Amino acid sequence: MNLRGALLAAGAALLALTGPALAAAGPVARAPVGAVEGRLDGTVEVFKGIPYAQPPVGQARWRPPTAAPDWQGVRKATAFGAACVQPVAAPGGIYExxxxPMSEDCLSLNVxxxxxxxxxxxxxxxxGGALTTGASAEAMYDGRKLAERGVVVVSINYRLGVLGWLAHPGLSAESAGGVSGNYGLLDxxxxxxxxxxxIAAFGGDAANVTIAGESAGGLSVMYLMASPPARGLFAKAIAESAYMISTPELKAPAHGHPSAEQSGLALADKLKSPDIAALRAMDAQALTRAAAAAGFAPFGAVDGKVLAGQLVDVFDRGQQAPVPILAGFNAGEIRSLRMLAARPPASAAIYEAAIRERYRDLADAYLRLYPPTNLEESILAATRDGLYGWTAERLAAKQTAIxxxxxxxxxxHGYPDADFAGLHAFHASELPYVFGTADRVGPHWPKPPRADAEQRLSQAMIGYWTSFAKTGAPTAEGQPAWPAYDRSRAYMAFRDAPRPADGLMPGMYDLHEEVIRRRRAAGDQPWNWNVGLWSPVLPGR
Known part of the structure; x- marks a missing residue:
C-alpha cells in the first residue's frame, strides 16, 4: 500500500472509532440496545430519533412490530426521526x-x-391527531421543561391511518393469533x-413509567389500559381529552359498526385491490391518501387479544390496568372541532322537539343541562360532554371503584387571542401549559400571552403533572391541594389559577352514562359523535 492509501485507510479507521476511543461532542447514553449520542440543552440531555422497532415496510407492512436490532458503536441521536405516513393537512388550520419528512420507517422515539x-x-x-396525523417531533411536545422538574420524558411515533389500523381477513389469516388491525397500538x-x-441508561426508572396522551393519545392511553399485552409496562396514566367511544369488533358487526375486517374488505374493494399483496404493493403515501379519501376511519379493533373488549365493558368489569389516573377535558373542546357538532336549527322550538323525540324520558334532564335559550352554546356543550366530559369523569369513577x-x-382557561377568536379553552389548548411551550405553538394557534399570570398557570400545571408522574399524587408548590375524585366527585378547575371544587357539572355524567348504558344494552347503536340533534331515538329504560 502506498503512503496515500495508508493515510486514507488510517483516516477511515479514525472516523469509524466510537466510544472511549473518540470523544463525543454531546452526552452519550450506553443502553442495552446500543450507545447513542445526543446534545445538551441547558441542564437536560436530549436524544432524538432512536429506533425502537424495525421498519414496517414491504412484507412487514401490517405486521406486529419487531424490536430494532442492537447496534455497535455510538449512534447519533440529534435529529428527530421521520414522521409516520399521513395525509398532508390543509393549510391554515389551527392544528397545522x-x-x-414522512416514511414508513418511522418507529422512533425521543428522550x-x-x-x-x-x-x-x-x-x-x-x-394526538385522530390516529391519522401527528408526530412526536411537533414543537409543542418538547419535553425540556418537564425534564427540568426531574422527569425523564419519552415521546414516540406510531403507525397512523390505514397503515396502522387496517384489519382484513387476509391479514388475520397471516397472523398466528388469527387477528389483524391494532398495529399502531402494538407499536x-x-x-x-x-x-x-x-430507560435506565438514560437515568429513568423502568418501574415508574407513566403513559400520557391527549385526544387520540388519550384514547391510546385507554387502549393500553385495556390491552393485556401492555399490562405491567406502566405504573400510572394521564388521559387528556380522551373519548371512550364504541369501537368495531374484529369479526362481527356490533353496536352499529360493521366488523373491522368487513371495513377492510370494503376499503380494498374501493381501492380495487383484490388481496393484501396488492395493498402492500401500493406506495405508502398514495395508499394513505386514497384510504382517507375513501372514508377509512382508523380505530382499534376488539379482537380479544390486543384489545380485550369494548373500553366501557373492560372498565365496568374492573379489568383495566390497576393504576392511578389523572384525567380531564377542556371547557371549549368543540369550539375548534365544530365538524363534530350539529348546526343549530332554525328555532328553539325545533330544537326542543327534536331532543324530546330522541331522548324520550331523558329529555327533561337533557334540556336542563343544554337548554334552548342559547342553541349554539348548548349544542357545543352537549357534544363536549357526550365525548370528553363523560369519558374523563368515567375514568376517574372507574379507577376509584377498583x-x-x-x-x-x-x-x-381563556386568553385574549383565543377568546377573541371564539376559541375559549379549545381542544388541546392545555398542552402549551402542560409542556411549558407557549412560545412553540403552531403558526395558526392563538398565541398565549407572555404575561406573568400565564407563566404561573403553566408552572402550576407542570408541577401537578410531574409530581403525579413521580408519586401518583399531583401537587404543585404554592398551589392548592388537588383532592382525589373519591365520593365527593372532586376535581381541579384550571381557570386563571387552579381551584379545587366538588361535583363537576351536576347531572352531566349521570345523563350521558344512562344514554350510553341504553345504547350498549340495545346492541345496535354506537356511542360516539351521535349526540343531541344527531342522536338516534334512544332505547327505553
Missing part, C-alpha cells in the same frame, strides 16, 4: 404544524432526561417494552 438523573420517573407521551406497546429494557387514586380536572 410543520411535520418532518429528554435531567443531566445526571438516576432512577427518575418516566413519562411516555403519545401524540406503542413495543415502545414501552423498549423503555423497560433501556381502589386506585383518580384525579379529575377541567381546563377552562
Amino acid at each position: 404544524d410543520p411535520i418532518p 429528554w432526561t435531567p443531566k445526571g438523573a438516576a432512577k427518575a420517573p418516566v413519562l411516555v407521551w403519545i401524540h 406503542q406497546i413495543e415502545a414501552l417494552r423498549w423503555v423497560r429494557r433501556n 381502589g386506585q387514586p383518580a384525579y379529575l380536572y377541567l381546563f377552562d
